[in-house]
Amino acid sequence: MSRSFSEAEAKLTVAVCTYRRFDVLSRCLDHLCGLRDAASFKVLVVDNSLQPEQSERARQELTGRHDGLRYVVTERAGLSYARNVALELCETPYLAYLDDDAFVEAGWADGLLRVFADRGRDAGVVGGRVVPAWEGGKPEWLEGLLLAPYELDLGEEVRRLGEDRWLMGASIAYDVELLRAVGGFNENLGRKGDLLLCHEELDANTRIRELGRSVYYTGRARVLHVVQRERISREWICRNAFWEGVSECVYEAGLDARSFTGSQVETLARRCAELLAGQRELTSTARLLEARHRFAREGRNAYGSLGLKSPDKPVAEVYIVTPTFNSAEYLDGCISSVLSQKGDFRLHYHIQDGGSSDQTMAKVRKWQTDVESGAVSFGALDCTFTCASEPDNGIYDAILSGFDSFDMEDDAVMAWINSDDALMPDAVAKAVEALSLTGVDWVCGQQNIRNEQGEHVWDSRLSFPTALVRAGACDGKNWAHIQQEGVFWNRRLWNKAGGLNLSFRYAGDWELWRRFARYANLVQLPCALGVFTMRGGQVSTTHLDDYEAEKERILPRTERNRRCAELTAAPEYLYTHKVVGERGRMKLAVAPIDPYEIPGYEGGGSDSRPKRTKAAATDDAAGNGVRPRLSLWNICVDAPALHRLYLKSPRTVQRLLTAVKHRALVPLRNAWRRLRVYGALQRTGLFFPEYYLQHNPDVRESGMPPLMHYILHGSLEGRMPNPLFDDRWYRLRYPDVSMTGVNPLHHFCRHGWREGRDPCAGFSVSRYLALNPDVREDGGCPLRHYLVHGIAEGRSIE
Incomplete structure (x- = not known):
């Protein structure tokens, strides 16, 4: 029998964000802590009331009453800010947000965690069922669509939600790594005192969906949400709709909420009050729904009349x-x-x-x-x-x-x-603009190395996912080092991380980057910002053993190897943050890393683990992980004749190298990738050549090998490689596969079936394994077992 979550080590932190509601908070925590098992979840309170004396009294009383409760008092207000503080302090894989006037029912935490466990990496957000508890009773006129702001009830079962369905912030949980990857909550949204903005969960969930992850609802995680008397009125519904209209404009315009002055907030509130004063009596549900739409429209108009724009930087x-x-x-x-x-x-x-x-x-x-x-x-x-x-x-x-x-x-x-190093031209200007973007606290450029004579030696466009940096894997062995020349950050992050650790003499930057990665995502620019100079006698080469010893003291290499292997086993879930666009038009983008950045990953299946990366492939010979790989590209760059031509006409050489790269090297690389996929699919046994030829006569007439036709054309055209694998359905069902560009059948063979992903609408991997325990024990691919053995043995898939 599988162990329940309550018996396992805590995987969930429950964050309760509160603003000047100490009595309500006390009741919420009494109920929450009274229900929980000691090992089930951790409880964190983020108090941004800006009332130091009351907050300190509440902290002492509540922490004394509940063992293990962590109570944090902030110096800033704002719901999104408080949630980001909780995200920063979270030490568990999952983080749930609970309103301070919500009461969880037994099994609430297990219900949320069960969805994350069953849905695997596909689950990025999970929300629970929200049942309103009306103060003074529910009025008769409050029914139908008018209940949307108060409750969320989609039944008992787990449901994957489309973009048209929202979860409620009263009870919502996130994969912590994923929420950090998208930068947390947008602090321009969410309530801040009298500025009653919303849509902060919508913004975060949208960015998570853009990474190919899904939003789920479960009715087995249920909370009772107290609805105060002041919120049970027609006036409150209209006022709420007005501020939703304002929030939509802020959300779409990407406006910094700090652009709102006190007088502008008063203008919006006054306009809303005028509309409410002139509102006729709303005697029916239909009229009230009509009024909600009108107030939302007026909220958008009121925002437009302010003429707001982003402040000058x-x-x-x-x-x-x-x-x-x-x-x-x-x-x-x-x-x-x-x-x-x-x-x-x-x-x-x-x-x-x-x-x-x-x-x-x-x-x-x-x-x-x-x-x-x-x-x-x-x-x-x-x-x-x-x-x-x-x-x-x-x-x-x-x-x-x-x-x-x-x-x-x-x-x-x-x-x-x-x-002995240098900054590239315009490096500071590019870093400054990137750091001015919302959610960017730390940037780096591409690696760039020269020799003592100033000649270019090597460069790299390798990605540096924050998760790898935080795990200590960017150590020159598992993954390349972050080149310190060209790393910029703001003072806020420096203070959070505590600055440099003087107990280090050689590996201080590696250790500092690890601490930076706990508080912010590393954002990469598409160009080099600094240049590292290789010369004889420098510390990075003469004290290499001391450098490795310092890293070993903090985090043994065996542990770094293990963490890197776990993270890179599925690179489509390993995210890198990059700045795209030119100066003046920069924006932040988040995407999975290219799987081809990990040598040995393609065709190796889930059992293969990368031992070395491109940048570290020859570090034993070089001693510091910066020796260039032997490639046609580097041979061309280092050729003396080409160098002499470069001195005479740099533009001619640049055009020549670009032509060589795009007309020769890139096609060769793509052909090599296709051959690797070809070999991997041959070994899986899930491509049926006769089936493919029978259903696609034009392939037989073309004379092209069926598997190669499938890799080059068939997969993109939705042609099925066997009776139970639907490429087009698989891509639509799992958008992250489309984002990575991996062949769907190849993805399914390497990861999909292990993660519980289904090959088509008519075959359920989890159902087949449940009906056939011997297949689970065998450990092979369920779809292959059914097609090769199950059909002949009369096994059922229903």
């Missing part, structure tokens, strides 16, 4: 530190690359020297004098150049000293660049 303050020690030989190039950065920002540049004995500080002071006198121009709106020299305890101590010399605000942009 403030001038960004950028703080960059360069740690240095005896680097007079190559420091000029680093300083020049920083001062030449152009853009609408103010640059604060500090060089922290560790007590050099060469001419380093003489050079630095000359640069400082030239900047202050105007002898050296800079590309920013303003520039301050400072320096200091004193013995330190290593590079990270110097970097911290440099940042401590600044007086920064939370929105300040931060970075450090080592003295």
Whole structure:
């Protein structure tokens, strides 16, 4: 018998967000904690009442009454902000939000978790049944469509909801990794004091659906939601519709809610009051429904009359530190690359020297004098150049000293660049614009490496999913390192993570990225922001053993290997955050990583695990994971003749390389991928050549091998490879398969049947396994067993 969730380790955190309703909160928690098993779920309260004394009294009373209760008091108001605080603090795989005036029934947590367990990775959001508990009783006129804001009852069974159905925020649960991947809740939406906006759950759920995950409802997770007397009126229904109309405009326009001034909020509230005062008596349900539509329209009109627009962006303050020690030989190039950065920002540049004995500080002071006198121009709106020299305890101590010399605000942009490295042109301007996007706190560029002579050696477009960074897998062995040159973040994230850990001397950046990944998603730009210089005697090569030892001390390599293998086993569920578009038109995009970024993944089935990545494939020979792969592309780039031609005519070489790439290398790569899929499908035994030829006579006439025709054309045209696999149905049923571009049959063989996905409408994987326990014990693909053996043995699929 399977173990119940209440007997297992806690997988769910229940977050109760509250605003100045301490009595109601107390009753909710008494009921919630009284029902729960100690190991069933954790309880977290986020109090954003902005009433310190009352909140502290409530915290002491409730934490003393309920063991294990965590009570957090915030310094900002806003429902979406409170929910994001809960998301940040959550330590379990799933997070449920419960209103402070809702009372859960027994089995509520198990009902939510059961859907996540049964539906596997397809379930991104699960909502429960919401039954209203009317204060003073339900009025007779409140019926039909008018009940939509108060209750959600779609029956007892589990249902996958379409985009036209909504869940209620009174009881809703999320896959934590997925909610973090989409950036949590949009803080421009949701209630904030007198600004009665909504649609924050709709926005989050829509972004989750865009990643190919589904929203589910279960009637077995039931809550009683108290409906206060003031909400049981015709006036409240109309007022609610008015603010829904305003919220729709904010949601569609992507407006920052901070754009609303106090007078504008009063204008909206006054307009709503005027409409209510002029409203005729609503004596019937039909008239009330008509009034709801009218008030929603008037809410949109009232928003339009304000002429709101996104506020002008403030001038960004950028703080960059360069740690240095005896680097007079190559420091000029680093300083020049920083001062030449152009853009609408103010640059604060500090060089922290560790007590050099060469001419380093003489050079630095000359640069400082030239900047202050105007002898050296800079590309920013303003520039301050400072320096200091004193013995330190290593590079990270110097970097911290440099940042401590600044007086920064939370929105300040931060970075450090080592003295032998450089920033790419316009790197700071691109990073500043990306960091100005909502939900972006940390960005990096593509990897870019040069040698001591300044010649390009290697670059990479490898993705860095935040989940891999957080797991410590970006260690140069399982996955490539994040190139520190070209990483930018804001002061807010730096404070959350606690800054650099001075107990590290070599792996401090790797450890800092891991802590950053706990609080924010790493966002990648489609270009290089910095360049790393490979030279003899640098710390990254001479102290490689010490570097590995520090990582081993924090997180053993065997554990990093295990985490990486688990995460990359299904890369279509491993998300990367990227900025798309050019400067001035940037936007944030979230998508699964390309499975082909993981060598060994294609054709290996679910039992194969990647041992190395592209960037780490030759790290033993190089010693630091930066040696370029031997490929035609790199041979072309490194060819001396091509290099001489490049010096004479860079544009000609660029056109030549682009032509080679798109006319030769890309077609060869695509052909190789198709051959790998061909071999993998041959081994599965789920492609029936005779069946395919019988139902597609044109394939026989063409003379093309049936399996290759299916891979190239048949799958896209909806042709079936066997009697019980419907490509078109599979794509529509599971949109994430379409997003990744993986062949549907190939996806089903590698992952689909193990995740409980069905091959067509007439065959249920879970049902067949339940009817035939011997098939489950055998561990093979149920569809293949039925087609090869089950039909002949008379086994039922009904």
